[in-house]
Amino acid sequence: MRSPKYDVVIVGAGIAGIAAGHALINAGAGRVALIERDAPLSLTSDKSTECYRNFWPGPDSAMAALMNRSIDMLQQLCDQSANRFQLHQRGYLFATARSQEIEELQQQALDNERYGGGPLRYHGPTAHRTTYRASPTQGYDATLDGADLITDKKLIEHHFPYLTGDTIGVLHARRCGVLSAQQLGMYLLEEARGNGLDLITADFSALHQSGGRVSSVEIRTADGVVELETDAVVLSSGPHLKSTAALAGTLLPVVVEKHVKISLADKLGVLPREAPLIVWNDPTNLTWSAEDLEVLTDSAETRFLTETFPAGVHGRPVGAGDQVFLYWTYDCEVTDAPVFPIESDPYYPEILLRGMARMVPGLAAYLDPMPRPYIDGGYYTKVADNRPLIGALDVPGTYVCSAFSGYGIMASCAGGELLADHLLGRDLPSYADAFNPGRLIDTAYLKKMAGLSVSGQI
Ligand SMILES: Cc1cc2nc3c(=O)[nH]c(=O)nc-3n(C[C@H](O)[C@H](O)[C@H](O)COP(=O)(O)OP(=O)(O)OC[C@H]3O[C@@H](n4cnc5c(N)ncnc54)[C@H](O)[C@@H]3O)c2cc1C
Numbered sequence: 001m002r003s004p005k006y007d008v009v010i011v012g013a014g015i016a017g018i019a020a021g022h023a024l025i026n027a028g029a030g031r032v033a034l035i036e037r038d039a040p041l042s043l044t045s046d047k048s049t050e051c052y053r054n055f056w057p058g059p060d061s062a063m064a065a066l067m068n069r070s071i072d073m074l075q076q077l078c079d080q081s082a083n084r085f086q087l088h089q090r091g092y093l094f095a096t097a098r099s100q101e102i103e104e105l106q107q108q109a110l111d112n113e114r115y116g117g118g119p120l121r122y123h124g125p126t127a128h129r130t131t132y133r134a135s136p137t138q139g140y141d142a143t144l145d146g147a148d149l150i151t152d153k154k155l156i157e158h159h160f161p162y163l164t165g166d167t168i169g170v171l172h173a174r175r176c177g178v179l180s181a182q183q184l185g186m187y188l189l190e191e192a193r194g195n196g197l198d199l200i201t202a203d204f205s206a207l208h209q210s211g212g213r214v215s216s217v218e219i220r221t222a223d224g225v226v227e228l229e230t231d232a233v234v235l236s237s238g239p240h241l242k243s244t245a246a247l248a249g250t251l252l253p254v255v256v257e258k259h260v261k262i263s264l265a266d267k268l269g270v271l272p273r274e275a276p277l278i279v280w281n282d283p284t285n286l287t288w289s290a291e292d293l294e295v296l297t298d299s300a301e302t303r304f305l306t307e308t309f310p311a312g313v314h315g316r317p318v319g320a321g322d323q324v325f326l327y328w329t330y331d332c333e334v335t336d337a338p339v340f341p342i343e344s345d346p347y348y349p350e351i352l353l354r355g356m357a358r359m360v361p362g363l364a365a366y367l368d369p370m371p372r373p374y375i376d377g378g379y380y381t382k383v384a385d386n387r388p389l390i391g392a393l394d395v396p397g398t399y400v401c402s403a404f405s406g407y408g409i410m411a412s413c414a415g416g417e418l419l420a421d422h423l424l425g426r427d428l429p430s431y432a433d434a435f436n437p438g439r440l441i442d443t444a445y446l447k448k449m450a451g452l453s454v455s456g457q458i
Pocket residue numbers: 011012013014015016017035036037038039040041042043044045046047048049050051052202203204205236237238239240244259260261376377378379380402403404405406407408409410411
C-alpha cells in the first residue's frame with residue numbers, strides 16, 4: 001500500500017523525535033510524519049531524572065552553548081504554556097567534605113564560566129555580607145546564571161540544613177533545574193500535531209533509495225506494510241539507533257549504557273520539596289553495623305558493599321507528593337544493543353539509600369526497614385565523545401537527531417532546532433560542527449577527545 005508523499009519522516013517519538021517534529025513543523029517543512037512503534041515517550045524519555053543544566057565541561061563551549069540555547073527555548077515554552085511542564089530552576093548543588101574537592105569544584109566552575117555557563121561567585125567565611133541568592137521555588141529566574149561556591153559553613157547550614165554536618169563546601173550551579181519530561185514532550189507533541197504533524201503507530205522496517213538518495217520508507221502497521229514516499233528521513237530512535245541506522249544504510253559506532261534509578265517515599269520530609277538536585281562529590285563508604293560488616297566482608301558476593309564507592313551519588317525531590325529520586329552512575333554496563341526489560345542489581349536500592357545518607361543523614365531513617373522503592377531505568381545512547389549526533393548521514397536525504405546520552409531531555413529543544421537547520425539548509429549555529437556525525441570519521445578529533453576525559457556525565 002502506498003500513501004501520499006511526506007516531506008520528512010521521523011523515526012521515533014521519544015523527546016528527540018518529538019522536538020525535531022515540532023521544530024520542522026514550526027519551520028514550515030511541509031508534511032511531516034512521526035513513526036513510533038509504541039506509546040510516545042515511553043522507552044527512555046519517561047525514565048530520566050528530568051534535570052537540566054548549562055553547567056558543562058569542555059574542551060570547548062559547544063555543549064554549554066547547545067544547553068544555553070535549549071534552556072532559552074524551555075523558558076519560552078514555560079511562559080507560553082503557563083509552565084505546564086513544571087520547570088523549576090532550583091540548581092544543581094555539588095557538596096563535599098574535602099578541601100581538595102573545593103579546589104576541583106572551583107576549577108570546574110571557572111571552566112564553565114570560560115565556556116559560557118556564567119560567572120563564578122565566592123561566598124567564603126570572611127565575607128561580611130553575602131550576595132548569595134536563594135533559587136526560586138517555582139519557575140525560573142532569568143537573571144540567575146553561573147555558579148556560587150559557598151565555603152561559609154553558616155551559610156551552607158542556613159540554606160541546606162539537611163546536608164551532613166561535615167560538609168565544608170558546596171557549588172551551586174544556577175542555570176539548572178528540573179522539569180516534567182512527560183509534560184514537556186506531550187506539550188510539544190500536541191502543538192506539533194495541532195499544526196499538522198502526523199503521528200503514525202508503526203515499525204520502521206526499511207529505507208528505499210532511488211538515484212542515490214532516499215525515495216521512501218517502509219513501515220509495518222497493524223494493518224500491514226505501508227510505503228511512505230519521502231525525500232528525507234530523520235532517525236531519532238534512541239537506544240535502537242544502531243539498528244535503525246543500519247536499515248538506513250549507515251553504520252554508526254553507537255553503544256548503549258544501562259542506567260537505573262529508584263524513587264522512595266520521603267514520608268518524614270527529610271528533603272524539602274524545593275531542594276535542588278544534590279550531588280555528593282566525594283568517594284563514599286557505606287555505613288554498616290559491626291555485625292553486618294563482618295557478614296558482608298565474609299562473602300565474595302557482598303564484599304564490594306564494604307569497599308569505597310566513587311563520588312557522584314545524587315537525588316532530588318520529585319513532583320508534588322513525597323517522592324525522591326535517588327541515582328548513582330557507578331557501575332553502568334555498556335553493550336551494543338539494548339535488552340528489555342531492564343534488570344538491575346538487587347543490592348542497588350540499598351546502596352543508593354546508604355550512599356545518599358552519607359550526604360543527607362536524615363535519610364538513614366528509611367534504612368530499617370527500607371520502604372519498597374520504585375525502580376526503573378533505561379539506556380544512555382552514546383558515541384565516544386558523549387556528544388549528540390545531529391546532522392546528515394551517508395545516504396543523501398538521511399539525517400540523525402539522536403545519541404542524547406544522559407541529557408536528551410534538556411537538549412531536545414535545541415537539538416530539534418539544529419536538525420531543522422540542517423534539513424532546511426538554514427544558517428547553522430556555532431556549535432553545529434561539534435555535533436555533526438561527520439566528526440566520527442575524523443581520527444585526529446576522536447584521538448583528541450579520547451585523551452581528555454571530559455564526558456560531562458554526572
Ligand atoms: C536513568 C536515566 C536518567 C536520565 N536523566 C536525565 C536527566 O536528568 N536529564 C536529561 O536531560 N536526560 C536524562 N536522561 C537521558 C534522556 O532520558 C534521554 O537522552 C532521552 O530520553 C532520549 O530520548 P530519545 O528520543 O533519543 O530516545 P527514546 O526516548 O528512547 O525514544 C526513541 C523512540 O524510538 C522508537 N523506535 C526505535 N526504533 C523504532 C523503529 N524501528 N520503529 C518505530 N519506532 C522506533 C522507540 O520505541 C522510542 O519510543 C536520563 C536517562 C536515563 C536512562
